[in-house]
Structures are given as C-alpha cells and as structure tokens.
Amino acid sequence: MEAMKMQEQGINVLKLNTGNPASFGFGLPKSIENALNQHIQDGVGYCDFKGMPKARTAICEYEKTKGIKEITPDDVFIGNGVSEVVSFALMPLLNDGDEVLVPSPSYSLWGNSVYLAGGKPVFYTCDEKAGWYPDIQDIRSKITPRTKAMVIINPNNPTGVLYSKEILMELTKVAREAGLLIFADEIYDRLVMDGLIHTSLASLAEDLPIITLNGLSKSHCLCGYRCGWMVISGPRHLTEDYRQGIIQLTSMRLCANTLAQIVIPAALEDMETPASMVRPGGRIYEQREATVRKLEKINGISFVKNNSAFYIFPKLDVKKFNITNDKQFAHDLLYATNILLVPGSGFDWSEPDHFRIVMLPEAHMLGDAVRRMGEFLDGYKQK
Ligand SMILES: Cc1ncc(COP(=O)(O)O)c(C=O)c1O
Numbered sequence: 001m002e003a004m005k006m007q008e009q010g011i012n013v014l015k016l017n018t019g020n021p022a023s024f025g026f027g028l029p030k031s032i033e034n035a036l037n038q039h040i041q042d043g044v045g046y047c048d049f050k051g052m053p054k055a056r057t058a059i060c061e062y063e064k065t066k067g068i069k070e071i072t073p074d075d076v077f078i079g080n081g082v083s084e085v086v087s088f089a090l091m092p093l094l095n096d097g098d099e100v101l102v103p104s105p106s107y108s109l110w111g112n113s114v115y116l117a118g119g120k121p122v123f124y125t126c127d128e129k130a131g132w133y134p135d136i137q138d139i140r141s142k143i144t145p146r147t148k149a150m151v152i153i154n155p156n157n158p159t160g161v162l163y164s165k166e167i168l169m170e171l172t173k174v175a176r177e178a179g180l181l182i183f184a185d186e187i188y189d190r191l192v193m194d195g196l197i198h199t200s201l202a203s204l205a206e207d208l209p210i211i212t213l214n215g216l217s218k219s220h221c222l223c224g225y226r227c228g229w230m231v232i233s234g235p236r237h238l239t240e241d242y243r244q245g246i247i248q249l250t251s252m253r254l255c256a257n258t259l260a261q262i263v264i265p266a267a268l269e270d271m272e273t274p275a276s277m278v279r280p281g282g283r284i285y286e287q288r289e290a291t292v293r294k295l296e297k298i299n300g301i302s303f304v305k306n307n308s309a310f311y312i313f314p315k316l317d318v319k320k321f322n323i324t325n326d327k328q329f330a331h332d333l334l335y336a337t338n339i340l341l342v343p344g345s346g347f348d349w350s351e352p353d354h355f356r357i358v359m360l361p362e363a364h365m366l367g368d369a370v371r372r373m374g375e376f377l378d379g380y381k382q383k
Contacts (some may be wrong), residue, residue: 002331002334002335003015003017003334003340005306006334006338009286011036011338012338013334013338013339013340014338014340014361014365014369015340015358016338016339016340016341016357016358016359016360016361016369017340017341017356017358018341018358019157019165019218019223019309019310019311019358019360020223020360021218021220021221021223021310021360022223022224022356023360024276024360024361025362026221026360027281028221028222028269028272029220029221029273030269031266031269031270031273032220032222032263032266032267032270033293034232034256034266035263035265035266035267035380036259036262036263036264037376039169039263040262041260041261042258042262043259043261043262044258045258046254046255046258047255047258047261048255049247049250049251049253049254049255050074050076050077050078051076051077051078051229051255051256051261052078052248052258052261052262052264053073053154054072054264054265054371055078055262055264055265056073056076056078056099056263057073057265058078058264058265058268058269059073059076059078059214059229059231059264059268060072060073060075060231061268062268063076063200063202063212063214063231064087066168066189066198066199066200066201066202066203067200067202067203067204067208068200068202068203068212068231068233069203069233070206070233071231071232072245073231075231075232075233076229076230076231076298077229077230077231077232077250078227078228078229078248078256078261078264078291079215079228079229079250079256079281080226080227080228080256080257080260081215081226081227081228082109082185082213082214082215082217082228082229083109083226083228084226084228084256085168085213085215085228085229085230086110086114086183086185086213087116087117088115088246088249088250088304088356089183089213089230089246090093090113090114090116090117090119090149091117091245091249092241092242092244092245092246092248092249093119093148093149093242093245094114094117094118094119094148094180095118096118096119097118097119097120097146098115098118098119098146098147098148099119099120099121099122099146099147099148100119100120100121100147100148100149100150100151101121101122101123101124101139101142101143101147101149101150101151101180102114102121102122102123102124102151102153102348103123103124103134103153103156104123104124104125104126104347104348104349104350105126105156105158105159105313105344105347105348105349105354106123106126106151106153106156106157106158106347106348107153107157107158107185107347108346108347108348110151110183110185111123111348112233117329119148120146121348122139122142122144122147123348123350124138124139124142125138126156126159126161128315129240131304132156132159132161132304132313133161133162133163133164133167134152134167134171136167136170136171136174137169138166138194139174140174142285143178143180143195147178147180148180148181148185149180149181149182149183150171150174150175150180150181150182150186151182152168152171152182152183152185152201152255153185154184154185154186154188154189154198154201154310155188155189155192155198155306155307155309156309157188157309157311157347158311158313158342158344158347158356159201159304159306159311159312159313160307160308160309160310160311160312160313161304161306161307161308161320162192162196162198162307162308163199164199164270165199165204168199168201168204169204171201171204171362172201172204172208175205175208176205176207177324180209181209181211182200182201182202182205182209182210182211182265183209183210183211183213184200184201184210184211184212184213185212185213186198186200186201186212186214187214187215187217187218187219187228188218188219188308188309189214189219190271190274190275191218191219191220191274191277191278191309191310192278192307192308193278193279193285193288193307193308194307195283196236196307196308198308200212200232202231202234202362205234206233206234207234207235208234208238209232209233209234209235209238209239209242210232210233210234211229211230211231211232211233211319212230213228213229214228214229214231215227215228215229216228216260216267217314218269218309219267219273219274220270220273220274222260222263222267223272225259225260225263226256226257226260227261227263227264230246231297232246249357256271261312283362283363284359286311286363287359287360287362287363287366288305288306288310288359289363290356290363290366290367290370291306291312291357291359291367291370292312293367294366294367294370294371294374295312295314295370297371297374298370298373298374298377299320299374299377299378300316300320300321300377300379301314301315301316301317301377302314302315302317303315310358310360311356311357311358311359312356312359313344313347313355313356314354314355314357315353315354316329316354316355317352318351318352318353321377321380321381321382322381322382322383323352323353324382325352325382326343326344326345326352326353326354326355327343327345328382329352329355329382330341330343330355331341332376332380332382333373336376337369337372337373337375337376338346339369339372339373341355341356341357342355343355343358344356357370359371
C-alpha cells in the first residue's frame, strides 16, 4: 500500500518483493512464442477439465524423466497456475480442523490455502543452522491424530534452498509412519544452480500418495499465463477417493486457460531456457552472485547462500538494530531507500529477524540496492 502511494507520487520504488521475472526484462522465450503462433487455433474452445491431452502427455513424460513411475496422463490435472491448483488440491482432503504440516518459512499460499479449505496449518521449522533443511524432530513432535498431510516446498521460497536426497528420504519416512499425504511443490525444480540436481520427492516413494505440483511461471518466466499442474502418484487404492474429489472440483470450473496449455509441450522440450539463466554468465546466477557479494559486506546481516530459485532470506542482528517488528523494518527501509522487501513474517516466520530479497533485477541494480541497504542499516536503530 505504502509503496503504491509512493509510486503514485512519482517515486521510483525498486520492487524486490515479487517473484515476477517479466517485471525485470525476462522476455517471452522464443520456443513459447513459436508454439503460440503455431497452435493458437487449438485453444478456442473449452478443453477437457483435466487439461489438454497433448499438454498432459508432455507433463507426464516430464515427470517420468524426474523418476516418478507408474503415472499416466490421466494422473495429471492442469490449472491456472500452481496457485489455483493448490486451492483445489487441499479441498477434498480436509474436514474442519484437520491439520496440515507446512514449512516455516514458506510461501504464504500454502498456509492460507489450508485455512481456506477449512484446515489448520501447523508450521514446522526449517532450520537455518542446518542450511534451512526441515527439522525432522520438530515435524515428528507436531504430528497429531488430526494431521492429514505434509507440504514440502523444494526448492523453497523464501530460502532458495534445494533439499538433498537424504533429507527427502527422511521426510518420506515420517509421512509413511504417520500415514500422511505429501504435497510436493517443485515449481523451482529447473532453477537449480552450482551443479546440483533436483530430486522429485515422488521418485523416492512409490508406496506413498504424493501430489507433485509444478508449472511454467518461473522456469519459463510465464507468470502471467497462469500455467500450473498437479500429478497424483502412489498406490491407486490410497488415492482414489482423493482423485474423485479433484475430478469434481476441476470439472466444476470447466477447464483451465487453454492458451497457457498450448505452450506446455514446447516449454517442457525447451530446457535450455531455464538452464541458460542459472549457469555462470546467466542472469539468475550472476544476480545472486552480485547480491551475495554486497550482503557479505553488511555488518549485522548473516545469510545462507541460496543455491536455487531467485530468493535469499537474510537474517538481521535484532539486538544490534533493536528490531522487534519486521514490518516496521520493511517500512523504514522503504521510506529511506525506496526499496520494497517482504519481511519474514510474510512467510509464516515467527521471529522479527528475517527478510526476503527477490533477486530478479539486473546484477548491477541488485548490487547497488544491497549497497544502499547496507548504508541504511549503518546506524539504524528501530524506535
Ligand atoms: C513455492 C511457490 N509455489 C507456488 C507459487 C505460485 O505459482 P503460480 O504462478 O504457478 O501460481 C509460487 C509463486 O511464487 C511459489 O513461490
């Protein structure tokens, strides 16, 4: 709100608050433009409520290359972005008061969607000291007879951290023992850096009911097209009732936007677009490097360097800066520097000691912005 008012007054606000690549010059990939031009006529009518067959086949093939076995295009449901998919993915599962384990910190879509579906999010800690990996002990301690599911966001937003195969195996063990459904949000799976490889959670546990979510908003910079999907994997007898619920919900809204679906086969063939952004010399890689170089110089800030996505979640020395309210910190920073950030509390993080930087502007702009943050913090004391 404040930032909008400032913009209305003609102030140029640097918006490091939303993960929208198109706002920072990430253009339409050629592969997508060609696919649209070629197939524009194919999307005029409603399509199958699950999604266009060619798109579902392409998604199924993609998820199989990630090691998810025994799935067919019939297990794929396409929606208007992962956001819409999450909103219908939770509904068939939850009765009033049922609990869902949700990471803290995490993108607030998940916690809020659990509430909207009548459930209660129970936040488990991702431990900064352990490189932001989920704290297995904490998860175990929060399971109750009402716990129905566990959400795993890998790589995570806002930490930008990719999970190892070992920690994913431990998470599947907990879910198996407690009989939980897993929601695996893998929207950043193609934006992994430093030679690391993303493991799809569903590839590690064929015996568990797992809902894998993914889309094109980030990997192909297509946030505005609204293109996301879910894939149901695991033993049919464990997923059948859930699947029927999803069929009812998705058929009620007829179908997802077809123009976005037309480009799915081409996008999933075009792995060069995401790969070119995250290798040395690529924008996302270089923007991270520029950010981190400057963050390292700020007294009173520590951080885990992200290895994925375009987010970093630095920690503030709250004693040094006398910070008790992270929203106030974000306000103060905005007024002093015209830089807009989301404080940690926007990610279901309970301490006032973190904020997220979206590293989408060009490297020189980010470097300059973080330098200005450093100047602001030099001598800052919250009142
Ligand atoms: C972890 C995570 N899941 C889902 C979404 C929503 O993506 P979509 O644009 O597909 O709705 C986002 C968007 O930032 C996200 O960070």
